[in-house]
Each structure stands twice: as structure tokens, then as C-alpha cells.
Amino acid sequence: MKKRVLVACGAGIATSTVVCERVENLLKDNAVNAEVIQCKIAEVSSRQEDADLIVSTTILPTTYKIPALIATSYITGINMEALDQKILDHLK
Template sequence: MTKLNVLVACGAGIATSTVVMKKVEDLFKDNDIDANLIQIKIAEAASKQDSADMLISTTVLPREYDIPSIKAMGFLTGIGTDKLEENIVNTAHEIEAKK
């Protein structure tokens, strides 16, 4: 199985992305998804997308990206987390199938 490279971004790359990193880490573990999680500032996403498979962000996406990009505010608000988790897992499986 190929390891996915997943960018986890927030505005400053510190606070909310740390919370989301743990949730995504647990989600991937529970679903047998092998991934490297890379915590970044959203401003770094464009320059790092070429070496990544997916972007998960807690902030507004300032642009379109060449990789699947998921807004993960639900992990912070508690609203729509089931749907968000399903979206992340399905996207990860789709990427794995293409590798």
C-alpha cells in the first residue's frame, strides 16, 4: 500500500491544524489508511501541493489547488463531522486506488 502525503493547514500552521492533525491521524488509523501528515500554514499549500496527495484545511481556501482539498471546520465546530470524516476517507481511498 502506498503512503499518502496529506497537508493539514490552518492560518498560522499552529493551533487549529494541530487539533485537526490528531483527528485525521485517528481517522486514518481507524480506516487503515497509511499517510504522512504534514502540518503547514495555508500560505504554503500552493508551493507544497506538488509533493502532496490531499489538502485538509481549517481555514478558507484562498485558491484552487491541483490536489483534492477539503475544508475541515467541522472538526472544530463539531457540526457535520460524520459527513466530513466520510469525505476524507473516501477521498483517501480514491487517491490510493489511483496510485
């Protein structure tokens, strides 16, 4: 079954593009069948029904029905492997 990951940032452009590529490569390298969808943080609540995980580059304004991870480490370059593992754990 294909998993869906929402990658969200404030505007849905710059930081989420970097995170999107990182997550796509991570899933491909680990043979996880998943679709990565880039969106604005404001769109997450309306799209969460179809998704399995949220990866956000910004503080989440609310709580969601699905797990959410903050992807700051992909922006800063600190503890990226730990975040990789958390993402994989949620999708396996």
C-alpha cells in the same frame, strides 16, 4: 503507496493541531497508510506536488491541483462524520 495529507491553517499552529490529530486518528483507525503534514496555508501551493489531499481550517486563498476540504466541522463539532467519510473517500 503512502498518501500525504496537508493540514493547513492560517498560522499553522492552533486549529491545525486539533485537525491534525483527528485526521491522523481517522486514518489509523481505517488502516489508511498516510502521512499527515501540518503547515500554514501560505505553504500549501509549494507543497501540493507531493500531497494527495488538503484539509484546511480556513478559507483557501486559491484553487489547487489536488482536492481540498474545509475542516470547519472538526472545529465546530458539527457533521464531523461526514467530513471523516469525505477524507477517507479521497484517500482510498
